[in-house]
Amino acid sequence: MMTMKERIQELRAKQAELHQGGGPKRIEKQHEAGKLTARERIDELVDVDSFHELLLFAEHRATLFGMDGRHFPAEAVVTGTATIDGRPIHVASHDFTVAGGSAGEVHCDKIVEMMKSALRTGTPFVLFNDSAGARVQEGIDSLAAYGRIFYHNTLLSGVIPQISLICGPCAGGAVYSPALTDFIIQTRQARMFITGPDVIKQVTGEDISMERLGGPDAHMRHSGVCHFVADDDYDAVQICKRLLSFLPANNLEGPPRAPFEETIDLDEALNTILPEDLKKPYDMKDIILRVIDNADFLEVHREFAQNIIVGFARIMGRSVGIIGNQPKFMAGCVDINCSDKAARFIRFCNAFNIPLVTFVDVPGFLPGVQQEYGGIIRHGAKMLFAYSQCTVPKLTVIVRKAYGGAYLAMCAKDLGADRVAAWPSAEVAVMGAEGAASIVFRREIDEAEDPEAKRRELIEHYRTTFATPYMAAARRLVDDVIEPAATRLFLAQALEATHAKRETRPSKKHGNIPL
Numbered sequence: 134m135m136t137m138k139e140r141i142q143e144l145r146a147k148q149a150e151l152h153q154g155g156g157p158k159r160i161e162k163q164h165e166a167g168k169l170t171a172r173e174r175i176d177e178l179v180d181v182d183s184f185h186e187l188l189l190f191a192e193h194r195a196t197l198f199g200m201d202g203r204h205f206p207a208e209a210v211v212t213g214t215a216t217i218d219g220r221p222i223h224v225a226s227h228d229f230t231v232a233g234g235s236a237g238e239v240h241c242d243k244i245v246e247m248m249k250s251a252l253r254t255g256t257p258f259v260l261f262n263d264s265a266g267a268r269v270q271e272g273i274d275s276l277a278a279y280g281r282i283f284y285h286n287t288l289l290s291g292v293i294p295q296i297s298l299i300c301g302p303c304a305g306g307a308v309y310s311p312a313l314t315d316f317i318i319q320t321r322q323a324r325m326f327i328t329g330p331d332v333i334k335q336v337t338g339e340d341i342s343m344e345r346l347g348g349p350d351a352h353m354r355h356s357g358v359c360h361f362v363a364d365d366d367y368d369a370v371q372i373c374k375r376l377l378s379f380l381p382a383n384n385l386e387g388p389p390r391a392p393f394e395e396t397i398d399l400d401e402a403l404n405t406i407l408p409e410d411l412k413k414p415y416d417m418k419d420i421i422l423r424v425i426d427n428a429d430f431l432e433v434h435r436e437f438a439q440n441i442i443v444g445f446a447r448i449m450g451r452s453v454g455i456i457g458n459q460p461k462f463m464a465g466c467v468d469i470n471c472s473d474k475a476a477r478f479i480r481f482c483n484a485f486n487i488p489l490v491t492f493v494d495v496p497g498f499l500p501g502v503q504q505e506y507g508g509i510i511r512h513g514a515k516m517l518f519a520y521s522q523c524t525v526p527k528l529t530v531i532v533r534k535a536y537g538g539a540y541l542a543m544c545a546k547d548l549g550a551d552r553v554a555a556w557p558s559a560e561v562a563v564m565g566a567e568g569a570a571s572i573v574f575r576r577e578i579d580e581a582e583d584p585e586a587k588r589r590e591l592i593e594h595y596r597t598t599f600a601t602p603y604m605a606a607a608r609r610l611v612d613d614v615i616e617p618a619a620t621r622l623f624l625a626q627a628l629e630a631t632h633a634k635r636e637t638r639p640s641k642k643h644g645n646i647p648l
Contacts, residue, residue, distance in 0.1 A: 151206045155230030169366040171211040171228035177370045179215035186213040188243045198270040208240045223251035226261035233265030241278030248285040255383035257294040263301030286313035291484040293383045299323040318369045319349040319359040357437040379445040379452045393450030403617035414460040424621045438470035443478040449625045454482035457492035467539045468499040469512040476515035488526035491544040494533040514647040516542040526631035528552045531559040546610045552627040555602035555611045566596035
């Protein structure tokens, strides 16, 4: 019989072998590709010595197609618990050095075990994706196991934050797990697609590279699939840590409050930040950065639907979700992609108790045949649905234009905004003064001796009557008209007054969001 000392030596030898993954040559190849190994990624992400690996000794039980007797260390995925800045998380990391990180039945079940544990303990779940896809030799067993991951992604949704880091290949059905999580961070070394270039060329005749089809630029600028683009694994880890710092551990907690300066000075620079010409564009981010704590803004979907800005910031140490029209792009009009981008972000913040701050400068929904054919009606309705359904504190600042249905879609008072402030430059109206005057005063203009002069006169009359913040304030659609310099003070006071807000909705399984 072996002594305890010998058994311990055997255990240590097995652990050392398993920790080597695919071995030195494959680890070297991974590094040459500009990628870290599965365990190196986890070590970069979590607090020093906090990672507790679980299910290290798990092994597949497949016997067909040459699998009998084949050994895959840790089943090609590293799983366990750890802390980030002292806060617990659950983590899984595909090991590309072992069988290309291919996902078999036990591989997937290891991930599912971490997801179940994360759900039970109310801790965020982080998954590093670097896999060749389903393990074909295991057939439908691997396919069914993927289904279990997808199922648990939906169980975790809205309960704990889920973050996917795409650090290598992610193809076929494997892409749907990241798509079901809250945020996707894709590195420059990673590729995501349902079908690869070879299959596309065979089926459709289209010739495209892997980079153009599934690289980070494709998914940031065109598809909107990824939320952040990282230069490499190190950068992806930093983005993930920064993102988690704004979020609560689960839906029953509030976000962590960071240290903050208690005094708020008026920012006189905001009083002159807008161009005098109302038609001239400017950068809404210049306003956002002056209002939030330390100009610390984590923008989400930065290069997708750039006519709207979404992201995380803090005001007096409190995490907030920021939404703002961007006049630099398409004049800040609301279109199909921007509606989808904003609605999903709003729903995430609502699920995790993060107050929303909305900056409004919107001339309307984007007109055009392709927008109508593409379904701007149903896509735009998503924003109306998301804001209306939202029960967290909702603060709105009308900076300049707030026209028509798009004004409502940007969290107007009647969509449940708790506080609405307007700058003196705000124009709250059904439409712009030029268009409205041409409709309302058509007869007077046509019958005038000088129609153009009369038109200009009546445009100004309409603007001073309706296109001001004071008419909206008189109708209690605006709570206060403020100096731009006082915007941060207004938001800080409003957050303090509403942070404990409680609001219920009619009992139901869930609403039916527009397609």
